[in-house]
Structures are given as C-alpha cells and as structure tokens.
Amino acid sequence: MTRWFEDIVIDEAFPLGDHTFSEDEIIRFGKLYDPQYFHVDPELAKQSHFGGLVASGWHTVSVGHRKMVDALDAEAERLKAQGDEPGVSGPSPGVNSMEFKAPVRPGDTVSYELIVTGKRPSNSLPGWGLLFNQLTARNQHGEIVYRADLVGFSKLRDYSMPLKLRLLLALTKVPVIGSLLRRGT
Amino acid sequence: MTNPVTQDRRHFEDLAIGEVINLGHVTVTREMIFTFAREFDPLPFHIDEEAAKRSLLGGLASSGWQTGALSLRMLVDSFLSKIASAGGLGFEDLKWKNPVMAGDTIGGTVTIAGLRRSGSHPQWGIVTLDFDIRNQNDKPVMTMRLANLVECREVAA
Numbered sequence: 263m264t265r266w267f268e269d270i271v272i273d274e275a276f277p278l279g280d281h282t283f284s285e286d287e288i289i290r291f292g293k294l295y296d297p298q299y300f301h302v303d304p305e306l307a308k309q310s311h312f313g314g315l316v317a318s319g320w321h322t323v324s325v326g327h328r329k330m331v332d333a334l335d336a337e338a339e340r341l342k343a344q345g346d347e348p349g350v351s352g353p354s355p356g357v358n359s360m361e362f363k364a365p366v367r368p369g370d371t372v373s374y375e376l377i378v379t380g381k382r383p384s385n386s387l388p389g390w391g392l393l394f395n396q397l398t399a400r401n402q403h404g405e406i407v408y409r410a411d412l413v414g415f416s417k418l419r420d421y422s423m424p425l426k427l428r429l430l431l432a433l434t435k436v437p438v439i440g441s442l443l444r445r446g447t
Numbered sequence: 448m449t450n451p452v453t454q455d456r457r458h459f460e461d462l463a464i465g466e467v468i469n470l471g472h473v474t475v476t477r478e479m480i481f482t483f484a485r486e487f488d489p490l491p492f493h494i495d496e497e498a499a500k501r502s503l504l505g506g507l508a509s510s511g512w513q514t515g516a517l518s519l520r521m522l523v524d525s526f527l528s529k530i531a532s533a534g535g536l537g538f539e540d541l542k543w544k545n546p547v548m549a550g551d552t553i554g555g556t557v558t559i560a561g562l563r564r565s566g567s568h569p570q571w572g573i574v575t576l577d578f579d580i581r582n583q584n585d586k587p588v589m590t591m592r593l594a595n596l597v598e599c600r601e602v603a604a
Contacts, residue, residue: 295516297523298532299452309452311533319535320519324487324512331489352503353492354511357541357591365534387503408537415503 264338266349266419267391270378278329278374278397283317285368291321316365322372322407323360326399329374352390352415360410364401371402381416389421450598453531458600459572462530464559470521470580472554475509475547483513508546514553514589515541518580522557522593531598533571541591545582553588555580560592569602 285304292301296318300310307315338348366372380394393414399407423431484493488510491498499507509517547553561575574597580589 295520297520298527298534300534306452309450316534318519319537320512320516324516327510327512328487328489351490353508353546354543356511356543357538359537359539360541361537362535 264334264341264348264351265416267381267383267393267416268419269349270381270393270416272378272380274378276333276376278326278333278376280371280373281325281329282371283322283325283366283368285315288315288317288321288366288368291324292318296320312365312367314367316367317370319360319362319408322366322399323410325372326374326397326408326410330376330397333376349419350417352387352417354412354414355392356413358394358411358413360408362408363406366401366407372399372407374399379411383418384415387415388423388427389418390415391418392416450531453598457530459531459562459564459574459597460600462559462562462572462574462597464562466559468522468526468557468559468576470518470525470554470556472552473517473521474552475513475517475549477507477549480507480509480513480549483516484510487512504546504548507549509549511543511589514543514547514580515591517553518555518578518589521554522576522578526557527595533596533598536573536594536596538591538593541589543589544587547582547588551588552583553580564599565596570599571596572599573597 289302292298298318299306300312300316301318304315307313334351341348375398377396377398378393379396382392384390384392393416395412395414397410397412399409401407481494484490490510492502492504492508493499493510496507499505556579558577558579559574560577561573563573565571565573574595576593576595578589578591578593579587582588
C-alpha cells in the first residue's frame with residue numbers, strides 16, 4: 263500500500279472493497295476491448311457454455327486495479343491526516359500469473375483483497391523496492407473469480423545513494439559530458 | 448450440440464503450433480490514456496501531464512492495463528472472433544517492458560505456442576498464445592502468455 267517499503271508487513275490482508283457489475287458496463291467494456299459474443303451480446307451469449315452474458319476477464323481485472331489505486335489513495339490520506347508522510351508507489355513491471363476461475367455475470371458483486379506475500383530491494387532501480395502482491399477477487403457467493411500474482415515498485419525511505427552513483431548522476435547534468443553519458447545508456 | 452455462433456469458425460483441430468497472427472496496430476492518443484486511466488488507473492502519471500513529467504516514466508504514459516486491453520482488442524479482431532473461442536483461462540509472465548507514451552503506435556504479433564486438450568472437459572482444447580507487442584520504434588512494450596479455451600470439432604473419447 264502507500265506505506266514506505268520498510269513499513270510493509272508480509273501476509274497482512276487489505277480488503278479493497280467491492281464492485282457490482284451492471285450489464286451495461288460489461289457490454290461497454292466488451293465493445294471497446296474484448297468484443298467476443300459472450301461479452302457483448304446477451305442473446306448470442308445464451309448459445310455459449312456460459313449460458314449468458316459474462317464480463318471480460320480483462321474488465322474484472324481492470325476494476326480490481328482501480329480498487330487497489332483507491333486503497334493506496336485512502337491509505338495516503340490516512341497517513342497525512344495523522345501527520346506522517348505517505349510512501350510512494352511506482353509503476354508495475356508485470357504480472358507473474360493471472361487465473362480466471364469463475365465468470366462474472368450482470369448484477370454480480372465482486373470483492374477484492376490484496377496480500378503482500380514478499381518484498382525485496384530492486385536490482386535494476388536503485389532506491390526502489392519490489393513488492394509481490396496476491397490479489398484475490400470473490401463473488402457474492404464467496405467463489406474465487408480470479409487470483410493474480412502481481413509485482414509492484416515501492417520507494418525506499420531509508421535509501422542513500424552510493425557515492426559512485428551520485429557522482430555519475432551529477433555528471434549527467436554537465437552539458438557535454440551529460441549527453442555523452444546518456445547516449446551510452 | 449453444435450454452437451450455432453461458432454460452427455463455421457476454425458476449431459481447436461484447425462490450429463497449429465507456430466502459427467503467427469499479425470495484430471495490426473493502434474495509435475494511443477492522449478485522450479485515450481486519460482479516458483482509460485480516469486476509470487481504471489487514476490495514478491498521477493496516467494492522468495496529469497505535469498506529474499507524469501516528474502515521475503519515473505518521464506511523461507504521460509498509458510496504464511499497463513490499457514496496453515493489455517488494446518492488445519487483447521487487436522487479438523479479438525484478428526483471431527479470437529474467427530475461431531470457436533470459449534473464453535480466457537488466464538495469463539502468465541506479463542511484462543511491461545517499456546512505457547507506452549501518448550502518441551505512440553503499438554502493434555505486433557501473437558504466436559501459437561501450445562495446443563492441448565483439456566483434461567477435465569473433452570469438448571475443449573487450450574491454446575496458449577505468446578504476445579510480442581512493440582512500439583513504432585520496434586521497442587518491446589509488452590509480452591505475455593495467454594491461455595484461451597477453444598471448442599473442439601470432435602469431442603475427445
């Protein structure tokens with residue numbers, strides 16, 4: 263969450279809230295990004311093994327991502343309210359695995375939960391750490407809709423740049439040397 | 448029990464490992480980035496140009512989920528809507544390799560990497576598809592391996 267990397271507790275579960283999927287929004291997303299007949303056409307969808315319209319997996323996952331962003335914001339606000347400086351999350355390098363386990367139908371309410379299962383300092387990005395997150399989405403019957411293993415960047419609070427790197431960074435700001443150095447990377 | 452929607456499409460038996468699907472391409476505009484991000488990924492570097500300049504990405508970039516959604520759309524148009532697809536099972540090893548900046552054009556290929564019959568459902572096969580999405584400078588922006596169900600013409604014994 264928007265905590266400093268150092269403050270993140272492994273295996274703590276964060277409920278991210280829920281979302282009810284309407285038929286209209288399922289069709290709207292499907293038409294834009296996944297126009298297969300069982301995501302966009304309620305009549306034709308009856309012929310599929312789903313027996314009716316279902317949301318694109320990419321839709322339920324995108325909503326799950328939104329829920330995570332909202333939870334990060336809420337945590338940042340909470341920390342600010344108590345006079346603490348919130349941590350910084352960065353862009354994600356990727357997703358290790360994503361399993362769609364049950365379809366989401368119009369009217370279904372999906373609740374999302376995040377657990378940080380591991381963390382380590384990044385090798386490629388000095389000053390940042392990697393978080394390994396497991397996101398689980400369940401429907402109103404408690405069935406798992408999808409489960410994902412995600413990776414995210416989180417800024418280190420207690421990081422001081424090694425002298426060599428600080429020197430190199432200072433050199434990139436010198437006009438001629440800087441452009442040569444940047445061309446080399 | 449033939450599915451009238453998919454009966455004339457290619458089925459599991461008609462697919463071959465190594466087949467390359469050309470996705471075409473799409474240009475990702477500033478407005479597209481804002482629209483997707485406001486609904487699904489309202490982080491400062493996806494919805495605020497000034498904040499984006501100060502971020503790790505160095506400028507306004509699309510949400511990784513949008514890059515994936517646009518890639519999926521290209522795959523539906525070029526392949527999934529032409530086969531007897533029965534839905535996605537999930538994906539593995541999704542990597543966002545480089546940010547997609549406003550104005551970039553992305554496209555690429557998807558290669559059939561695997562074909563196997565479902566162990567539990569004799570009417571289905573599973574096709575695994577390797578995405579290689581690149582920008583206009585041929586720089587990789589996203590790779591992933593998607594698993595998708597496909598109806599079989601002949602149900603396994």
